[in-house]
Amino acid sequence: MGRTLLAVFLMALVSYLPRVTPLAFLRQKIKSPFLQSFLYYVPYAVLGAMTFPAILSATGDTASALVGFSVALLLAFYEKGLMTVALCASLAVYLYQFLMG
Amino acid sequence: MLTSSLSTLTDQPPTPAKNRPRQEFNLGLRHGLPIALGYLPVSFAFGLLAVKGGLPAWVATLISLTNLTSAGQFAGTNLILAGASLLEITLTTLVINLRYLLMSLSLGQKLTPGLTWRQRCLMAFGITDETFTVAALERTEISFHYMIGLILGPYAGWGTGTLLGGVVCTLLPNNLQNALGITLYAMFIALVVPPAKKSTAVRWIVGVAVGLSSALTWLPGLRQLSAGWRIMIATIIACLGGAYFFPRKEVQ
Numbered sequence: 001m002g003r004t005l006l007a008v009f010l011m012a013l014v015s016y017l018p019r020v021t022p023l024a025f026l027r028q029k030i031k032s033p034f035l036q037s038f039l040y041y042v043p044y045a046v047l048g049a050m051t052f053p054a055i056l057s058a059t060g061d062t063a064s065a066l067v068g069f070s071v072a073l074l075l076a077f078y079e080k081g082l083m084t085v086a087l088c089a090s091l092a093v094y095l096y097q098f099l100m101g
Numbered sequence: 102m103l104t105s106s107l108s109t110l111t112d113q114p115p116t117p118a119k120n121r122p123r124q125e126f127n128l129g130l131r132h133g134l135p136i137a138l139g140y141l142p143v144s145f146a147f148g149l150l151a152v153k154g155g156l157p158a159w160v161a162t163l164i165s166l167t168n169l170t171s172a173g174q175f176a177g178t179n180l181i182l183a184g185a186s187l188l189e190i191t192l193t194t195l196v197i198n199l200r201y202l203l204m205s206l207s208l209g210q211k212l213t214p215g216l217t218w219r220q221r222c223l224m225a226f227g228i229t230d231e232t233f234t235v236a237a238l239e240r241t242e243i244s245f246h247y248m249i250g251l252i253l254g255p256y257a258g259w260g261t262g263t264l265l266g267g268v269v270c271t272l273l274p275n276n277l278q279n280a281l282g283i284t285l286y287a288m289f290i291a292l293v294v295p296p297a298k299k300s301t302a303v304r305w306i307v308g309v310a311v312g313l314s315s316a317l318t319w320l321p322g323l324r325q326l327s328a329g330w331r332i333m334i335a336t337i338i339a340c341l342g343g344a345y346f347f348p349r350k351e352v353q
Binding site: 001003004005006007008009010011012013014015016017018019020021022023024026033034035036037038039040041042043044045046047048049050051052053054055058059060064065068069071072073075076077079080081082083084085086087088089090091093094097098101 | 139142143146156160163164167168169170172173174175176177180181187190191194195196197198199200201202203204205206208209212218221222224225226228230276277279280281282283284285286287288289290291292293294295296297298302303306307308309310311313314315318319331332335336339340341343344345347348349350
């Protein structure tokens with residue numbers, strides 16, 4: 001538990017530092033378009049890399065995960081809300097496992 | 102007494118200076134409410150996943166109350182559950198949170214003058230993608246009290262949702278837990294697909310990140326890498342490529 005709490009503390013630290021450093025210490029704007037672009041794209045790349053292929057092992061079996069993945073992709077493509085996409089994907093996985101398992 | 106009797110003499114008494122902070126605070130609270138509601142299901146999913154992975158509910162809640170990030174704390178917690186090294190956990194969380202540098206910089210340009218150092222440090226804690234977007238779009242000048250009001254609801258929502266998710270998890274049957282395992286990833290997909298539809302650059306960057314993360318997962322020789330390094334390496338390469346091939350014009 002001590003190690004977990006230390007990890008939580010370190011995570012809190014590196015979550016706070018990027019937020020506080022510019023606000024408290026820097027008063028100028030980032031000029032470099034390269035750095036601006038890099039930082040702008042970070043959340044998208046992270047979301048992509050975190051989701052795939054990890055999603056394939058999120059439900060206990062690959063087939064049901066693929067079903068949930070497809071449902072999520074389809075609903076997201078039609079720009080449904082976060083909650084709708086999440087719940088429908090879960091429901092699809094649940095039904096698939098219920099019917100096939 | 103004196104001030105109230107004086108103000109009746111004028112048709113439009115100017116707002117007393119001491120009431121301005123309260124008005125700003127209330128405005129912030131109002132702006133933060135929809136964010137708070139939006140945070141509930143996401144933090145609920147986080148609490149659920151963390152407890153399902155083996156953390157006590159109070160630790161999951163502690164993570165939410167001290168980190169206040171989505172992607173960063175999700176990744177960090179996954180690594181804790183996977184038994185990753187402290188260095189790996191810290192670096193991964195740091196890289197994911199680097200985007201706050203940009204938001205903090207941008208907010209710093211719009212602060213009301215005369216803020217103390219301590220006020221700046223307190224406001225900084227509540228910068229998230231959502232509070233940043235609202236503050237940046239709703240106000241031309243951001244005061245300390247507005248920002249604190251804006252942060253408060255989302256902060257409470259994030260903590261409450263996590264606790265509820267963590268407590269509920271232990272009561273759920275196993276097949277339902279399996280089905281909920283995909284919730285978070287489905288949310289990520291819901292977050293990333295709409296902007297990818299609209300922007301070629303985002304499409305490419307997500308594609309490259311997904312391709313790299315798949316390659317690092319499946320290719321022989323690279324498989325020893327743990328999830329944290331995979332995400333970090335994929336992100337950095339995809340974003341370097343993105344910044345090189347799709348440089349953005351002056352980001353607001």
